[in-house]
Amino acid sequence: MAINKLVTPVVKWVGGKRQIINQIVKYIPKSFSTYYEPFLGGGAVLFELQPKTAVVNDINAELINLYEVIKNNVNELIDDLKQHRNDETYFYELRELDRNKEYYNHLTPIQRASRLIYLNKTCYNGLFRVNKAGQFNTPFGNYKNPNIVNEYTLKAVSSYFNKAQITFTCKDFNEALKGARKGAFVYLDPPYDPVSDSASFTGYDKGGFDQSEQIRLKNACDKLNEKGIKFLLSNSATDFIKDLYKDYKIEIIQAKRVINSKADKRGEIDEVLVMNFE
Known part of the structure; x- marks a missing residue:
């Protein structure tokens, strides 16, 4: 290959x-x-x-979910990513979603994957960090033009995942x-x-x-x-x-x-x- x-x-x-x-x-x-x-x-x-x-x-279950979505639903993921805004108020609204587990559990795998990429691209220093409750807690990054929708890379990774025999697991x-x-x-x-x-x-x-x-x-x-x-x-x-x-x-x-x-x-x-x- x-x-x-x-x-x-x-x-x-x-x-x-x-x-x-x-x-x-x-x-x-x-x-x-x-x-x-x-x-x-x-x-x-x-x-x-x-x-x-x-x-x-x-x-990290959210990360494995992201990779599975890239493999199985890359076009839907890209469409969802295009809806995000590089705005501080919006950032914190999206970041707070995991504080309400009942609501968060109703998000689709695509929405969860899109949220992870968005927060990763717009948070301070690209630092994925959670507190002891498992809640994302990195602040807003104030970047002028973050690359939220990296369409070519996402499609290339999806293509590789589908051509190869990749098994994703979320275990010890x-x-x-x-x-x-x-x-x-x-x-x-x-x-x-x-x-x-x-x-x-x-x-x-x-x-x-x-x-x-x-x-x-x-x-x-x-x-x-x-x-x-x-x-x-x-x-x-x-x-x-x-x-x-x-x-x-x-x-x-x-x-x-x-x-x-x-x-x-x-x-x-x-x-x-x-x-x-x-």
């Missing part, structure tokens, strides 16, 4: 890999059977590789990996271990992802390794992570952090790529 350069992320996501995709693909095996990605997020690696067969997962990462067999390849991009007490990458889902979750993920990597399944994992280059994966091959790369509420905190930081193969 030919690579389509128009197939790129449709949302900006915390920890997205577009900035370092060239560094990541250098370490991905040339051939594998099924591609697994249990922390899909913005999907930069999936869209770069465009594998023929993939099982992709995210614990362990559950999402249960079907993996030798010959498959797994790319893991979990919420990162915070580089400081004030840093956090866990606001994309109300559940959070603390060090006990990082340990649970490492145990999942050990099981993949025991099965002879190749994996590649991204994370921050903290002492905790480097020690946790000390039995595996670790490469340090430079990544540019582009999402931070403070401009002086953006810039190049060390990240790790962990793998169980040469």
Whole structure:
């Protein structure tokens, strides 16, 4: 299946890999059977590789709904997106919809997907963040001309989803990996271990992802390794992570952090790529 350069992320996501995709693909095996990605997020690696067969997962149900709508109802989604206004009052009205669960649950999958894209394109710094109640809480971005309706990209992604054999799931990462067999390849991009007490990458889902979750993920990597399944994992280059994966091959790369509420905190930081193969 030919690579389509128009197939790129449709949302900006915390920890997205577009900035370092060239560094990541250098370490991905040339051939594998099924591609697994249990922390899909913005999907930069999936869209770069465009594998023929993939099982992709995210614990964020709204994000998985978005991808399913792009696959099955892209034209209806585009039509709905065209109705949105880049207006602060309108933004907060739409943002508040998830405060009323009874009303929110009556929105169609297309309306929910359209809302997610709109908020992502018009909120401050493109930061998808929810509070502990699972409510979107990023403020309005005040952008002059945000690209709310990226029609070419949406249609290209929809075309790829329909040509390939893509399975979308919304589960715990362990559950999402249960079907993996030798010959498959797994790319893991979990919420990162915070580089400081004030840093956090866990606001994309109300559940959070603390060090006990990082340990649970490492145990999942050990099981993949025991099965002879190749994996590649991204994370921050903290002492905790480097020690946790000390039995595996670790490469340090430079990544540019582009999402931070403070401009002086953006810039190049060390990240790790962990793998169980040469």
